[in-house]
Amino acid sequence: MTKPLNNPNMKRIILLLLVLSCFRFSYGEELRTEIQKLAQEQIESKFIRVDRPVLYTSNILILLQGFPTKQDSAIFKELIDSLNVVIDKWDVSLIPNETSNLSVIINLPHQESSKNFIIRDDDQMQVIKSTVYLNLPDSLDFISRKKNIYYYIFRTLAVLKSDHNNDNPIAGSIFTESKAENITFHPVDFEIIKEL
Numbered sequence: 001m002t003k004p005l006n007n008p009n010m011k012r013i014i015l016l017l018l019v020l021s022c023f024r025f026s027y028g029e030e031l032r033t034e035i036q037k038l039a040q041e042q043i044e045s046k047f048i049r050v051d052r053p054v055l056y057t058s059n060i061l062i063l064l065q066g067f068p069t070k071q072d073s074a075i076f077k078e079l080i081d082s083l084n085v086v087i088d089k090w091d092v093s094l095i096p097n098e099t100s101n102l103s104v105i106i107n108l109p110h111q112e113s114s115k116n117f118i119i120r121d122d123d124q125m126q127v128i129k130s131t132v133y134l135n136l137p138d139s140l141d142f143i144s145r146k147k148n149i150y151y152y153i154f155r156t157l158a159v160l161k162s163d164h165n166n167d168n169p170i171a172g173s174i175f176t177e178s179k180a181e182n183i184t185f186h187p188v189d190f191e192i193i194k195e196l
Contacts, residue, residue, distance in 0.1 A: 062103075105133050
């Protein structure tokens, strides 16, 4: 009886696993570098900036108003958890009162035509407060609801240039697509938020 490490087949399997591990690590590093490069290009071309982008410079306190569903609340919890992983400078959280700096108004009657807005201080290069109006009909499936929520929340975290859409397009990116239904939760979107 041969010892397992003296078995030629076992040696081949171990060697194959080592080669695959090295390839996976190398490919993962290349992919990470490419995503970082894409994120930097997007930041330079899509956001209003002087020496840095206009963005939140403190904790992001989200207040849900109107008539969010249980699905909407679950999506916001996931969104907040995702943002807290990539944002290391401050926290993102849901709050129950009016001291928010990001108000999200969902399915409030007669608000369909209300426009999202960002109050900013260009001297300090910061977002002071944002308000997002979302019309999410009950008939909208979970993924469509999630796309709308991510699209409009991500786009309020930093101020985009008004003419940014044609610069360095990335199919499926929140910061490139002109409609929420076209996004694919591209990894570059999270990298952009992390870099900002």
